[in-house]
Amino acid sequence: MAKVTVVGLGPGAWSGLPLGTYRMLEEQQQGGGAIYFRTERHPVVDDLRQQGIVFAVLDHFYEQAENFTDVYQSITEFLLKEALEKEHIIYAVPGHPGVAETTVQNLRRQGKAAGVEIVIGPGHSFLDDLLVAVGVDPADGMLLLDGTSLLPRQLNPSLHTVIMQVYSPDVASDIKLTLMEQYGDEYEVTVVRAIGVPGEERVVTVPLYELDRLDFIDHLTSLFVPKTEEAAIVNRQMWKFVEIIKDLRDPDTGCPWDLKQTHQSLRKYLLEEAYEAADAIDEDDPYALADELGDVLLQIVLHAQIGAEEGTFDIYEVIRSVSDKMIRRHPHVFGGGKEADTAEEVVANWAEIKAQEKEEKGLVPQSLLDDVPRGLPAVTAALNLQKKAAQAGFDWDDIADVYAKVKEEINELQETTDKSDEFGDLLFAMINVARFLDVDPETALAGTNRKFRDRFQYIEARLREQGKTPEQSTLEEMDRLWNEAKRG
Numbered sequence: 001m002a003k004v005t006v007v008g009l010g011p012g013a014w015s016g017l018p019l020g021t022y023r024m025l026e027e028q029q030q031g032g033g034a035i036y037f038r039t040e041r042h043p044v045v046d047d048l049r050q051q052g053i054v055f056a057v058l059d060h061f062y063e064q065a066e067n068f069t070d071v072y073q074s075i076t077e078f079l080l081k082e083a084l085e086k087e088h089i090i091y092a093v094p095g096h097p098g099v100a101e102t103t104v105q106n107l108r109r110q111g112k113a114a115g116v117e118i119v120i121g122p123g124h125s126f127l128d129d130l131l132v133a134v135g136v137d138p139a140d141g142m143l144l145l146d147g148t149s150l151l152p153r154q155l156n157p158s159l160h161t162v163i164m165q166v167y168s169p170d171v172a173s174d175i176k177l178t179l180m181e182q183y184g185d186e187y188e189v190t191v192v193r194a195i196g197v198p199g200e201e202r203v204v205t206v207p208l209y210e211l212d213r214l215d216f217i218d219h220l221t222s223l224f225v226p227k228t229e230e231a232a233i234v235n236r237q238m239w240k241f242v243e244i245i246k247d248l249r250d251p252d253t254g255c256p257w258d259l260k261q262t263h264q265s266l267r268k269y270l271l272e273e274a275y276e277a278a279d280a281i282d283e284d285d286p287y288a289l290a291d292e293l294g295d296v297l298l299q300i301v302l303h304a305q306i307g308a309e310e311g312t313f314d315i316y317e318v319i320r321s322v323s324d325k326m327i328r329r330h331p332h333v334f335g336g337g338k339e340a341d342t343a344e345e346v347v348a349n350w351a352e353i354k355a356q357e358k359e360e361k362g363l364v365p366q367s368l369l370d371d372v373p374r375g376l377p378a379v380t381a382a383l384n385l386q387k388k389a390a391q392a393g394f395d396w397d398d399i400a401d402v403y404a405k406v407k408e409e410i411n412e413l414q415e416t417t418d419k420s421d422e423f424g425d426l427l428f429a430m431i432n433v434a435r436f437l438d439v440d441p442e443t444a445l446a447g448t449n450r451k452f453r454d455r456f457q458y459i460e461a462r463l464r465e466q467g468k469t470p471e472q473s474t475l476e477e478m479d480r481l482w483n484e485a486k487r488g
Helices: 019-030 044-050 059-063 068-086 102-114 126-134 169-183 208-213 238-248 256-260 263-282 286-310 315-328 343-360 378-391 399-415 419-436 441-465 475-487
Strands: 002-008 034-037 088-093 116-120 142-146 160-164 188-193 202-207 221-225
Touching: 002 019, 002 068, 002 102, 019 034, 019 088, 034 068, 059 068, 068 088, 068 102, 068 116, 088 102, 102 116, 126 160, 126 188, 126 221, 169 208, 169 221, 188 208, 202 208, 238 256, 238 286, 263 286, 263 441, 286 315, 378 419, 378 441, 399 419, 419 441, 441 475
Parallel strands: 002 088, 002 116, 034 088, 142 160
Antiparallel strands: 160 221, 188 202, 188 221
């Protein structure tokens, strides 16, 4: 069977080259076998040339592809082809074959199907020397990440992080921007270049904002980000917030108020916090909105923690459920056959998929109105009930008929003794007008409420300047100030 033996060249110094690697290279050469180096951009390469080792380098693949993924796949395919033709080749990579070597992982995944055996030989990882340089034991908790494909979700500030393959100032700049979102501009990191190579080694600690300004960053550069317990950083993490709520519900050391809460007792707070978030939206205050959304999130995590204690669900089930739902109901984004080029098509697909989900669960609606929750605020419920009925054709064709219905309800309100019932009918008719005008009645009324609040507070402020209160003023005075407020 054809075979590729992969060996590591160590972190860079001749003293760091594994003896086993050197002997295997010598034996392969003496037997006339082929040797390939992923790159010649490694300090020990010149030493091996001086020792008479002959090899081919694969750096040209980096010039033939647009991204690293394609480069590594091209190298993989080339090596498998060479192994099949030559029966046995040696492939040498920087460091250790099992650490941060995508081509090696590709070979291990694809070798068997290609009829090629992949053997992992000796190596010496740069990590050993790097951890010694920064004085960290990996048993303390550590992440090892690829700088060329770093994602925010991979980061955890409570763990030491080593970011490899900081190939260039451009890569360093991307890494810097990603890290600053979590750690801030001033957070200190250690940049390590050519670790363990005498005369070339650099170990420099700088604030994050200076990372891509260093003039020595190249293919031998890695980054060490120390872990932190700093509140401003750790408290941004979702897992930390979940832990805080869990601590509040601890039976022995938790908060007495939080421990008393149930799903039912928290119901009103969930609604209140949602309304306060809506108010922040209406006020166009992003900072207040961030604060209020935090209060909404508090309610969600509290409910999830209670669910976890009861054994019914936890926060991860909540997240999984809504993630599955978003993927399932957006096939035009995540795949699945349905296309949607307009917002209206998205809504139609959503409704169809939602109906299919209910049917699969055996939840056959008895009425078109079953989808409208009974706990909705009355104005929102009325609007949704009207929309559902309209979908079935129970609707006016002309807005003139809707206005006529409003006038009819006003007349009935004036004539009836059951004012509450008829006033409800009038409001329902007015909401129909809003629907025909494509106006959200809740938003419209909220705007009017804000306008009233602002104008009445203007009246109060002007009266205070006169040493008076509204109660001490006449309606004529207040009406004059009202008109003044309207004029702005």
